[in-house]
Structures are given as C-alpha cells and as structure tokens.
Amino acid sequence: MIDFEPTPEQAALVAQVREFIHERVIPMEADPRRTAHGPTEALRGDLVAMAREAGLLSLHVSPEYGGKGIDHRTAALVFEESGYSMLGPVAMNIAAPDEANMHMLERIASDEQKERYLRPLAAGGGRSCFCMTEPAPGAGSDPAALATTARQEGEEFVIDGRKWMITGFDGAAFAIIMARTIDAQGRDLGASMFLTPMDVPGIRLVRVLDTMDASFTGGHAELAFEGLRVPREAVLGELGEGFRYAQVSLAPARLTHCMRWLGAARRAHDIAVDYTRRREAFGQRLIDHEGVGFQLADNEIELRQARLAIWHTAWLLDRGERASRESSMAKVYCAEAIYRIADRAMQVMGGLGLSDDTEVARIYRDVRAFRVYDGPSEVHRWSIARRLGR
Numbered sequence: 001m002i003d004f005e006p007t008p009e010q011a012a013l014v015a016q017v018r019e020f021i022h023e024r025v026i027p028m029e030a031d032p033r034r035t036a037h038g039p040t041e042a043l044r045g046d047l048v049a050m051a052r053e054a055g056l057l058s059l060h061v062s063p064e065y066g067g068k069g070i071d072h073r074t075a076a077l078v079f080e081e082s083g084y085s086m087l088g089p090v091a092m093n094i095a096a097p098d099e100a101n102m103h104m105l106e107r108i109a110s111d112e113q114k115e116r117y118l119r120p121l122a123a124g125g126g127r128s129c130f131c132m133t134e135p136a137p138g139a140g141s142d143p144a145a146l147a148t149t150a151r152q153e154g155e156e157f158v159i160d161g162r163k164w165m166i167t168g169f170d171g172a173a174f175a176i177i178m179a180r181t182i183d184a185q186g187r188d189l190g191a192s193m194f195l196t197p198m199d200v201p202g203i204r205l206v207r208v209l210d211t212m213d214a215s216f217t218g219g220h221a222e223l224a225f226e227g228l229r230v231p232r233e234a235v236l237g238e239l240g241e242g243f244r245y246a247q248v249s250l251a252p253a254r255l256t257h258c259m260r261w262l263g264a265a266r267r268a269h270d271i272a273v274d275y276t277r278r279r280e281a282f283g284q285r286l287i288d289h290e291g292v293g294f295q296l297a298d299n300e301i302e303l304r305q306a307r308l309a310i311w312h313t314a315w316l317l318d319r320g321e322r323a324s325r326e327s328s329m330a331k332v333y334c335a336e337a338i339y340r341i342a343d344r345a346m347q348v349m350g351g352l353g354l355s356d357d358t359e360v361a362r363i364y365r366d367v368r369a370f371r372v373y374d375g376p377s378e379v380h381r382w383s384i385a386r387r388l389g390r
C-alpha cells in the first residue's frame with residue numbers, strides 16, 4: 001500500500017536533474033544578471049538553452065508539447081531537485097507562473113489556443129503571467145471581490161481594471177486574465193479567464209514593484225487594462241467558469257511551489273551544516289554545540305515532514321482526487337516550515353548567513369512570500385476550519 005521506493009525511471013531522472021543542477025546551474029548563481037526583479041531575460045534564455053540541451057525542459061507537459069508528461073509523484077522528486085538552486089526551475093521551465101499556466105492550458109485550452117500559447121511556452125520561447133489579484137478593494141484573499149470587468153460587445157469583450165502583484169508580467173508574451181464577465185444584455189456571468197498576447201493596445205504596465213523576493217523573471221507588476229479588446233476565441237474554457245478552473249489548477253500549483261521550495265530549503269540546510277562542521281567557537285565545532293545541533297535537527301525533522309506531506313498529496317492527485325484539503329495543509333505546513341528552516345540556517349551561520357555570499361539569505365528572503373501567495377496561511381487555515389465546522 002505504501003511504497004516510497006522510486007521506480008528505476010524516476011531514480012534515473014532525479015539523478016540526471018541533480019547532476020544538471022550541480023554541474024550546470026549552480027555555477028550560474030554568481031551571474032550578475034540576477035537582479036532584484038529576478039533573472040534577466042538574457043540569463044533566463046541561457047539557462048533554458050542549457051536545460052533544452054540536457055532534455056530537461058518542461059517535464060510536466062505531455063510529450064505532444066515537448067515534455068515528458070511526468071505524474072505528480074515524479075514531479076515531487078524532480079521539482080525538489082530542481083529547486084536546489086533557485087535558478088533551477090527557471091532553467092527547466094517549471095517556475096511559477098509558467099509551470100501552472102502550462103498545466104491549466106493543457107487541461108482547459110482549445111486546440112487552437114494550445115498551438116498558439118502552450119506550444120511556444122512549453123518550448124521555453126516566451127513567458128506568461130496570470131492576472132488575478134487586484135489592489136483594494138478588488139480581489140485578493142477573497143476572489144469574490146473581483147472588480148476587473150470583461151463586457152461583451154458583439155463578438156468581442158472589452159476588459160477594464162487594475163491588477164497587481166502579477167509575477168512575470170513585465171516581458172511576458174501573453175497573459176491569462178481573470179475578469180467578471182458581463183454579457184451583451186448586461187447580465188453578470190461571473191468570473192471568466194481570457195487569453196491575450198501582450199503586444200496589443202489596452203495593456204499598460206504601471207510599475208514593477210520592489211518586493212523582498214528576487215527569483216522570478218520580470219518581478220511582480222502593477223498594471224492596468226484600459227479598453228483591452230479580445231475576441232470571443234480568447235475565452236479560456238467556458239464563460240463564467242473562471243473560479244472553478246482556478247480551483248482545478250490551484251491544488252497542483254500549490255504543491256509544485258512546495259516541491260521547488262523544499263529543494264531550496266534543503267540547500268539552505270546543507271550550506272548551514274557544512275559551515276557549522278567547519279567553523280569552531282569556544283573550543284569545538286559549532287555543530288557540536290547543542291544549541292546549534294538542535295536547530296539543525298529541527299531542520300531535518302521539518303524537511304522530512306514537508307516531503308511526506310508533498311508525497312502524500314501528489315499520490316492523491318495521481319489517483320485523480322482533487323486533494324484540495326490536503327494541498328491546503330501541505331501548502332501551509334511547507335510555507336511555514338521552509339521559512340523556519342531558512343531562518344535557522346541563517347542563524348547558525350552568523351554574519352555569513354545574512355550576507356549574499358551564500359544562497360541562504362536569498363532563499364530566506366524569497367520563501368517569505370510563499371506564506372502569502374497561492375492563498376495566505378490564514379485563509380487556508382480558515383478554509384480547513386470551516387470544513388470542520390460543517
């Protein structure tokens with residue numbers, strides 16, 4: 001019933017990814033093209049080219065679109081290895097938001113939309129973004145507050161509204177927009193998703209925000225849709241089904257974040273273990289001081305717990321279950337545990353931990369946001385508790 005042994009194919013893929021990350025990607029971490037708003041397009045291009053050459057691009061996409069169609073359990077193994085460098089998911093084209101957007105397009109988009117948007121995205125040619133969150137009083141934790149509208153005019157929809165915190169918007173090739181849909185008779189059909197290329201009138205970049213994290217190409221943007229006209233064929237799936245589709249893709253998307261960040265947490269922990277084995281204070285190695293050793297032991301415990309939560313949820317998803325409760329639990333646990341792991345790694349490394357001489361401080365800064373995006377911890381707890389109250 002419970003089998004944690006990877007298959008020979010999974011083990012071989014994990015070994016290949018591990019070697020790729022260690023031999024090719026980690027040496028790129030010193031590249032000055034890592035900016036406060038993420039790796040530049042040029043750095044991303046170089047990384048993607050390396051993964052393409054290694055046959056490690058977009059592994060979660062089906063072979064028809066150039067991937068290997070790996071299942072969630074295999075993704076758990078492979079994405080963790082990829083996350084061992086924060087540049088790994090960028091290189092392998094499995095970073096947010098592209099990875100989740102590919103997942104959703106493959107399941108919901110029409111054949112024409114797949115050819116136009118999914119195929120080039122999976123090939124690593126351009127990037128995408130997912131435009132949901134709005135400044136107050138619009139949609140945030142509560143998607144029902146969605147204020148952006150798509151008004152039907154003949155065979156077109158006219159989209160107006162403001163979004164923010166949109167990862168990768170600056171420089172993306174296309175966007176998926178969540179908007180409240182009003183039909184030609186003025187009826188509110190609910191939320192729908194629309195696909196649009198970015199090089200059209202009616203899309204304005206307001207600013208790229210300065211945030212704590214720095215691992216997503218393009219950073220996070222505030223933007224305005226001002227009379228953006230999209231044709232009927234731009235609708236992703238069915239009108240009025242936007243929130244349902246978001247739910248379908250959210251559980252796997254939350255989990256892939258956990259997988260990648262688990263790899264980053266392992267990296268921070270490994271760096272800390274290495275340092276505390278070599279550095280001495282008060283006549284012995286740091287790791288031999290109980291106060292340090294216990295922190296590293298807690299890291300080991302939480303890495304294990306996070307991995308088990310991910311594997312179990314991946315197993316449920318592979319059985320065709322929605323696993324929304326389990327993915328909520330995994331998301332809260334991983335986001336908080338991984339933050340604690342990075343924090344402890346920093347602490348036991350003293351001043352070095354706080355500098356950018358190692359990856360630890362970068363991981364700490366980056367992973368903090370994971371407690372907010374894909375649903376803040378409090379919202380997941382609230383939804384788990386609500387189920388208990390029924």
Ligand SMILES: Cc1cc2nc3c(=O)[nH]c(=O)nc-3n(C[C@H](O)[C@H](O)[C@H](O)COP(=O)(O)OP(=O)(O)OC[C@H]3O[C@@H](n4cnc5c(N)ncnc54)[C@H](O)[C@@H]3O)c2cc1C
Nearest residue numbers: 130131132133140141165166167369372373374376378382
């Ligand atoms: C780095 C980063 C990248 C992001 N990328 C994207 C993106 O690509 N596309 C996109 O659409 N959005 C993106 N977001 C936005 C993200 O999804 C939202 O920040 C998140 O949904 C929370 O919405 P909000 O910021 O409006 O917080 P608010 O809705 O203002 O909530 C603020 C806080 O209130 C608390 N809270 C809310 N509801 C409850 C409740 N029921 N019970 C208890 N406490 C509660 C929580 O602590 C929450 O953090 C990103 C955010 C970050 C930080």
